[in-house]
Amino acid sequence: MSSADTSAELGYPDRTFRTQLLPCEAHSTVTFQEAGPSRYAANAEPFSRARPVIPSPVTRNSLDVAAAHLRSGQLVSFPSETVYGLGANALSQAAAAKIYAAKKRPADNPLIVHVSDLEMLDTLLPEAYTMSEAYHQLIKAFWPGALTLLFPVAADKPAVPKVVTCGHPSVAVRMPSHPIARALIATAGLPMAGPSANASGRPSPTTAAHVMRDLGGQLDADSNSSSNDEPRGRLKYILDGGACQVGVESTVIDGITAEHEIRVLRPGGVTIEQIADVLDTAGLTGKVKLRVYGKDMERSAEQESNPTTPGMKYRHYSPTARVVMLLPAQLFARAVEASNSSNVGATASVLEEASTAAKVVHSLINGDTAAPTAPQTFANIVRDQIPNHLANSASNDSIRHVGLMMSSDSDLARLIRSSSTSISSPTDTIHPHLLAPLTLSGLPNVLVHPFDLGPSAQASIYAQRMFDGLRTLDEGPLHGGATQCELIFVEALDDAGVGLAVMNRLKKAASETVVLDC
Structure with missing residues (x-):
C-alpha cells in the first residue's frame, strides 16, 4: 500500500477547499531532455527518461506545490493539449477514488493514466507483455500527444488499482504533450490518473476558469442558497496553463483485444487519417486492420454498458441549456x-x-x-x-x-x-x-x-x-x-x-x- 493510502487528509465531499489557481507563466518555455538511453532515435521523442527544464521560478514553484499535493494523495487540476484534467496518483486506490467523488463520476467509467516517459510506462506493464509493431509505430509518431493506448494489466499483480481500470484487464495510457502536464508528472515522479476536470456530464473544460466554475465551488454555490463564506471547492489547486490548443479529448485505441486489429474506441485529437497514414508508411496496412467504433465496428450495447475507456457509455458533454x-x-x-x-x-x-x-x-x-x-x-x-x-x-x-x-x-x-x-x-x-x-x-x-x-x-x-x-x-x-x-x-x-x-x-x-x- 502506498504512503498516499495512509494519508489522513480527506477529500471531497468529506472536506471542501478554498480552491487556488497556481500560475504558470505563459511566456516561459518548459522543455525536456533525454536522461536515459533513447529507444527510437538518439535524443528524439518520446524520451525513455524525460527530465523537465523549467526556467521560470513562478512555474517551477507552482509545479513543486502541485506535485507535493499529488504525492500527499490529493487532487490537482492540470492543463493538457486536449482539455484540462483532474489528476491523482494512479498507483493509489484512495487518491484515484477522490477523482470519482470530486467529479461525481459513475464508478464504472475507467480512468486514463498519464505518464511522462517510456520508463514510467514500463512500470505499468506486465513483465511478459511484448508490444506490437503497430503500437511501436503509433507511439513513435504520436507520443507525446493526444493518443491513448490500451495495455494489458497483470492478472496476478496489477500495477494500478481496480478503481482506475474499473476491474477491466486493460489500462488506458497516454503521454501528454502539454509541457505543464508532463512536467507535473515528472516532478511528482508518479503516473497520474487524469480524466477531464469537469463535473460529470458537463462540457469538458478548456480553460482554468472552466475548472474553477465546475470544481472550484461556483457550481455548488449556485445550487445552494446559503450565503455563508465557507469554502466549497472540490479540490485545492488548479494549475493555470492557459487555454487548451486541441480542445477535444485524446483518441483512444485498443490494439490488444483482437490480433491484427487497431480499434479506435473514441475519436479525438489524433485523426483516423493520421493513424492510417502511419500504419501505411510502416508497411502495416495489409497486416493490421484499422477499425472505428460506431462506423465499420458496430456499436455494442454490452461495451457501452461496461466501457473499457471513457467517452463510450454516457450521454455527456452537455450544458444545462x-x-x-x-x-x-x-x-x-x-x-x-x-x-x-x-x-x-x-x-x-x-x-x-x-x-x-x-x-x-x-x-x-x-x-x-x-x-x-x-x-x-x-x-x-x-x-x-x-x-x-x-x-x-x-x-x-x-x-x-x-x-x-x-x-x-x-x-x-x-x-x-x-x-x-x-x-x-x-x-x-x-x-x-x-x-x-x-x-x-x-x-x-x-x-x-x-x-x-x-x-x-x-x-x-x-x-x-x-x-x-x-x-x-x-x-x-x-x-x-x-x-x-x-x-x-x-x-x-x-x-x-x-x-x-x-x-x-x-x-x-x-x-x-x-x-x-x-
Whole structure:
C-alpha cells in the first residue's frame, strides 16, 4: 500500500477547499531532455527518461506545490493539449477514488493514466507483455500527444488499482504533450490518473476558469442558497496553463483485444487519417486492420454498458441549456449515401448517431412545396423548437435568450444573417468569440447570441472553441446583460479529420437534430 493510502487528509465531499489557481507563466518555455538511453532515435521523442527544464521560478514553484499535493494523495487540476484534467496518483486506490467523488463520476467509467516517459510506462506493464509493431509505430509518431493506448494489466499483480481500470484487464495510457502536464508528472515522479476536470456530464473544460466554475465551488454555490463564506471547492489547486490548443479529448485505441486489429474506441485529437497514414508508411496496412467504433465496428450495447475507456457509455458533454444540432442536408445526404455503400465513409457516423442519439427533425428552410408546414427560416426553426425544449413558465413579453454556435462563413451562417438583424456591436469585451446579439423577424421576444466557431474549412478551430462556446452560452455573462441561454443551436461539421471527434462530442450533447436544406 502506498504512503498516499495512509494519508489522513480527506477529500471531497468529506472536506471542501478554498480552491487556488497556481500560475504558470505563459511566456516561459518548459522543455525536456533525454536522461536515459533513447529507444527510437538518439535524443528524439518520446524520451525513455524525460527530465523537465523549467526556467521560470513562478512555474517551477507552482509545479513543486502541485506535485507535493499529488504525492500527499490529493487532487490537482492540470492543463493538457486536449482539455484540462483532474489528476491523482494512479498507483493509489484512495487518491484515484477522490477523482470519482470530486467529479461525481459513475464508478464504472475507467480512468486514463498519464505518464511522462517510456520508463514510467514500463512500470505499468506486465513483465511478459511484448508490444506490437503497430503500437511501436503509433507511439513513435504520436507520443507525446493526444493518443491513448490500451495495455494489458497483470492478472496476478496489477500495477494500478481496480478503481482506475474499473476491474477491466486493460489500462488506458497516454503521454501528454502539454509541457505543464508532463512536467507535473515528472516532478511528482508518479503516473497520474487524469480524466477531464469537469463535473460529470458537463462540457469538458478548456480553460482554468472552466475548472474553477465546475470544481472550484461556483457550481455548488449556485445550487445552494446559503450565503455563508465557507469554502466549497472540490479540490485545492488548479494549475493555470492557459487555454487548451486541441480542445477535444485524446483518441483512444485498443490494439490488444483482437490480433491484427487497431480499434479506435473514441475519436479525438489524433485523426483516423493520421493513424492510417502511419500504419501505411510502416508497411502495416495489409497486416493490421484499422477499425472505428460506431462506423465499420458496430456499436455494442454490452461495451457501452461496461466501457473499457471513457467517452463510450454516457450521454455527456452537455450544458444545462438544451442543445439542438443543425445538420446541413448535404452532410446528411452524404451520410445516407455512405451508409448504403459497401465502403462506409467518414460521414456515415453522422447518420448513425444523429438517428440514434437524438431525435431527427427534417426542416427545409429553402422551401418545399410538398411540405408547406416545414419551417422556412431560422426564426421558424427557433419558434418550432422552443416549446419542445423550454418550459412554458415564461410570460409572453419576457425575453428568451437563445445561443447559436456556427462557422463564420458557412451557408447556414449566411442564411441566418440574411434573415436576422444585428444589434449594434457591443462595446464590452466579454468574450472574443461572442458576437453581437441578433433579433429574428417575427420573434420579438427572442434574442439570439451567436458564438463564432471559426472558418468552416478549419475543423481544428471549431474543435478548440466548441466546449468553450457551450460553456460561454450556458453560463454567461452575455452581451446586453443576459446571464445565460436557455437553448443552444450548434452547426454540425463534416466529420473528416478532427471533425469526427467534434461530432462525436456534439452528438452526445445534443437532444435533437434538425436537418436543414442549406
